[in-house]
Amino acid sequence: MIQEMIPIGLNDPMKFDCSSQNRCFNDCCRDLSQALTPYDVLRMKNNMGMPSQKFLRKFTSRHVGPESGLPIIEFKFNPQTGHACPFVTSKGCSVYPDRPGSCRMYPLARAIARSRDTGQITQYFAVIEEDHCKGFGNETGQSVKDWLSGQDVEQHNTQNDKLMALISAKNTMLPGMLDIEQADAFYLALYNIDEFRRQIFEQDLLKGLGTPKHILDDVRKNDEVLLDLGLQWIQYKLFGIEMKFKG
Helix, strand or coil: EEEEEEEEEECCCCEEEECCCCHHHHHHHHCCCEEEEHHHHHHHHHHCCCCCCHHHHEEEEEECCCCCCCEEEEECCHHHHHHCCCEEEEECCHHHHHHHHHHHHHHEEEEEEEECCCCEEEEEEEEEECCCCEEEECCCCCCCCHHHHHHHHHHHHHHHHHHHHHHHHHHHHHCCCCHHHHHHHHHHHHHHHHHHHHHHHCCCCCCCCCCCHHHHHHHCCCCCHHHHHHHHHHHHHCCCCCCCCCC
């Protein structure tokens, strides 16, 4: 149970330490209801050496946002393991180098505000204190900024902020529920990206959109470029915004 959320600044001390020596080790990976972002799925499916479709089918379930109609992707529930993450082991996380962004952030919550004039993002943080976690109060000599750097979370936040910008645009420009076709397109381009790639090259999915050859060449081999392309394609599909390419 969440006790409280305490605002904290980047330069404030991070009095928290997580290690296998803590008696609560792995408890935060159980009784889990965890939404996954597209970048989370990208990193984990590559860690497992799986195509996205197989990874999603084996490890995740898809739900519908009750007010938006957006697909929500979570780890599959398994009551026999106490609803544990499928990748938690007695020694810790088996996909630790590619663990989700929310795991990296814990026990911090992060919110952002984007300037309408400049597009600049301002970050806000809070500490989430939960009964099961015994890592609090430990002096580490690190600031919040130092701790975040050690969690290697910047790339996750950068990618996830792009998703949040898309969702914000959807809520403004297309309020209410997506229809099934729109939700399926969102899921395809942002989560099932190996199938998205296949349809680009085998079904000419981007026909008539003027996608430059150098972008297509990058898309063949680079999942992050493909994800960025998927974000643009969804804006085109949902809002009719013309796809723009650099170079």
